[in-house]
Amino acid sequence: PIDVATMTYYGLYALQHRGQESAGIAVADGEKIDIHKGLGLITEAFKPEDLSKLQGHIAVGHVRYSTAGGKGIENAQPIVSTSKIGSIAMAHNGNLVNDDVIRELLEDAGQIFHTSTDSEVIACLIARSAKKGLAKAVVDAMSAIRGSFALTIMSKDKLIGARDPHGIRPLSLGKIEEGYILTSESCALDAIGAELIRDIEPGEIVIIDADGIQSYRYSENTKCQTCAFEYIYFARPDSRIDGLEVHTTRVKAGEQLFKEHPLDADIVIAVPDSGIPAAIGYAKASGIPFDTGFIKNRYVGRTFISPSQEIRERAVAVKLNPLKVNLEGKRVILIDDSIV
Missing domain, CATH: 3.60.20.10 (Aminohydrolase, N-terminal nucleophile (Ntn) domain)
Structure with missing residues (x-):
């Protein structure tokens, strides 16, 4: 039989980008429903023993962004x-x-x-x-x-x-x-x-x-x-999603951006990670080389879905550092996914 709790855990792990504030899994065994919830990332909310207590044949899981x-x-x-x-x-x-x-x-x-x-x-x-x-x-x-x-x-x-x-x-x-x-x-x-x-x-x-x-x-x-x-x-x-590859839609958005706002420059860079496909699209359409412009601290979560503006601003400062060797003395086109 499928271990539905563990499978849900790994499914939520793949969806962690959708919410980082809390996580939970409920499991039904045909008689009753057991549940475990915790604050933080899925790895913080669940220990192995929490999962082993969730026995059943149906499960529902959630990661929360409030x-x-x-x-x-x-x-x-x-x-x-x-x-x-x-x-x-x-x-x-x-x-x-x-x-x-x-x-x-x-x-x-x-x-x-x-x-x-x-x-x-x-x-x-x-x-x-x-x-x-x-x-x-x-x-x-x-x-x-x-x-x-x-x-x-x-x-x-x-x-x-x-x-x-x-x-x-x-x-x-x-x-x-x-x-x-x-x-x-x-x-x-x-x-x-x-x-x-x-x-x-x-x-x-x-x-x-x-x-x-x-x-x-x-x-x-x-x-x-x-x-x-x-x-x-x-x-x-x-x-x-709905028949469209997410990566492809982002690349096409970058290509469209060049059509609407063509610029001349030495390098196209992105705000990582969600800005990268659009920057690749802009570089492809313009013929300007795409390269790395920021080094990202992998241990800082998604900043847009942080609960307050103050936390978002502090997180951005820690999260991104310009790669000076690629940028100094160059005309740079910087692409991000949105202005939010």
Whole structure:
């Protein structure tokens, strides 16, 4: 049998670039759900003994970059709720725009919230409708919430994936041996030796259980509007999202930049790492050589997803040092992925 907790751990390791504040894995064994969460990187949040305690045949994992709610352990995911059909674990990537209204309505009805995240609002909606069956409960919740969401939801015997009608956040389906995998990016499938089957479509819900996999469209009003920042920054360059290779889109962005802003210089350099493919594209289109301009400290995390401006500024100073031997006396074109 597949060790689902360890496999999820390595999958999250491949997705570490998506969030560095906390990590968690929940596992279902057909009877109950066990969970372990910790602050920091996946290697800080989990020790080998934590993984060995997570035994089961379905797992849901999450690495967190906070967009709503503080960065404390209480806001770490997956979120586990109790319901009429037993425990439900959920991991959410995205941002809701109407969670405050729903939270207020639920609180007026006596609901107690344990976190300050928009994700818990979704978990509560699902748990409240669970007596209709997990799939129906998820569809009901989807019709109430507005915003971006890619969700993985697990009961004791089912795994469900759902994507918002605009497909703002990515969600891919993979396969390994007899098992199915849902993941934010295909690079996690590569890391565990799984095969990418396809992307979950905007407005689609997939249900995976002992009988196999079923797919439904819960919304007809759909349009694929993947967040451009996935291609520019968030995703790893070796991932494929909605049929596009991330690395290729970044190189093409650099080529397009030269068409729109052609400059003459001696060298093209990048702000590593996410600026490199665009710089390669600019160099290719312009004929100006690409070379290394900065040496990066590999032990500083992703600075854009640090929680405060002060931390971001301090981290950048430690993170990058110019390679003077390549730059002195030269006309330099410096390319970054964005101005964020």
